[in-house]
Amino acid sequence: MSVRNITKGRNGPKAQTRSLEAFEELASAFADLAAEVGAEEFCVFTAGPSLSQGRLTPAIDSEFPKVSRTSRKLAAKATASLGVRLRSSTLPFRWRRDRRTPAPDLHLVDIVDPIGLERSGFALPLHAASGRNGLAVFIGETPGLGDAMLLDFHLRAIGLFSTLLQATAVLPNKMPAMSNRELDCLRLTADGKTSEEIAELLNLSAHTANQYLTAAAQKLNAVNRAHAVSKALRLGLIS
Template sequence: MAPLSQTSTEEDDYIKEIVGLKTQFDIFRFMKRVTEAYRSRAFMVLNLPPITSFDLQGSTVITSWPAELLALYDQEGLLVNSPVLRRLRTSARPFFYDMSRHNLSRDDGKSILVASLFERFKMMRCAYFPTHEPSGLRGAVSFAGDREPFSPAEMRELCYIAIHVFDRLAEIRNLDTRMTDTLTDREIDCLNWTAAGKTSAEIAEILTLSEHTVNHYLNRATKKLDTVNRTQAVAKALRIGLIK
C-alpha cells in the first residue's frame, strides 16, 4: 500500500477495500498497512471517552500502540487532563500535535512525564481526525510517530480514510449485535462449552442432550456468525462479547 498521493489507484479503490473488510481484525491489518505507508509508528481508533473516564483502554476500539505505552498511560492517569482529548471534545477539525513544539501545560503537572513517555516510544508527533458514526457516537482516529509533520495533502488523505474506517467499524459492530440477537440460548451454551475445551460428546453429557443435537446447535451458530468452522465461531463469539 502507498499513500494516495503516490499512487495512480483511484481513491474509490481504497474505499472499496474498506467496505469489503469483514471483521475488526481485517480493519486492524488494513490500518497497520496505512500506518506504514504514511511512515508512522502506530494508530488508534477510539470512541470519545466521557469526561468522567479515567482510562484510555476502555474507549479504544483498535490500536497498534505498544501495550506497555497504553498500560503506562492509564497507570499514570494521563487521560483526565489530556489537552488532546480536550480539543477532540470541542472541535471537529483534524489537527497535528507535536509534543516537541506545543506547550504541554497540564493541570496535573505531568507535562514532562507525558513528553518523556511518548519520546521513549518515538511517538512525539500525532495527527488526529475526529469522526462520528450515524448514531451520533463521536470518536477519533490517530496516527503517531516521529516523522516530519504530515503535509496538507496527507492530512486530507488520512482524514478521508479515517472517516470510512470509523463508519465501517460501526457497521461491523451493528452486524455483530444483530448476530447476537439471533442466537438461541442453547447455541450460546454450546459455544461456551466449546470455548472451555469440551468435545461435542462432553457437552452433550453436560447439557443432557444427544451429541447429534449439540453438533446441530454448533453448526447453526457457526452459520449465524458467518464463520467457516467452530474454532472461528468461538473466536468471533468471544470478540463480540457473546461468550466469556
C-alpha cells in the first residue's frame, strides 16, 4: 500500500492534516499486514534513545486514532531485557500462551512472554535508515511462515515504520503547555471515561470537563478528543 508523502510544508496546519491522513493510511496498511498472518491486533512503537531502559512509545495500533489498551500495557510493562533485544538483534521473536502445545512452523526466536499479555504473539524489531528504532507487535495465534515470507513481511513492516517516522516528525516540535486539569481529563478519556464520568471524578460540571478537553485538543492541534489522547500519549504528556 502506498502512503502519501507528508514531508512538505512541515508543521503548518495543512501539514498537520496530511500527517493525520498519513497515519490513517498507515493504520490501514499495518492492519493489512496483521490480516495476512491472522493476527487479532497490531501495535507499533518507537523506542526511546536509551534502549537499555526498554522505553516504548505507542505510535499506531489497531484502534487508531485511539491508543489501544494493549499498546498502553505493552508500553507500561516493557522490560529492560526487551530494550536490550531491540538494541542487539534484528531477529523477530515470539511468545506463546501455552508453551506445552506444538509451536507453529514460524522461523522466530522463541522467548518467554516478556510483558504479561497472556496471549500469543510475535514481534518485529524495526530499524530505520535514520537510526531510529521501534517494534511492531502482532497479537494472536498465527499460521506458519516460511523464511522468504517472513523476510518479506519484516521488510514491509520496516518500510511502513520509516514512513511512520516521517509522519511523526510533523507532530508539534514544542511540548504544548497543558494545565493539570487538561491532563487529568485526557488521562481519564484514555481510560475510556465519558465527559459525565470525568466530571464526577474531578468534581466538575460536564460542561467544564468538555471545555478542558476542547482546550487540550486545540493545544495539540487534534481533530477530536481521541486524536488528542493519541497525541498526548505519543508526546509523553500522559501515560
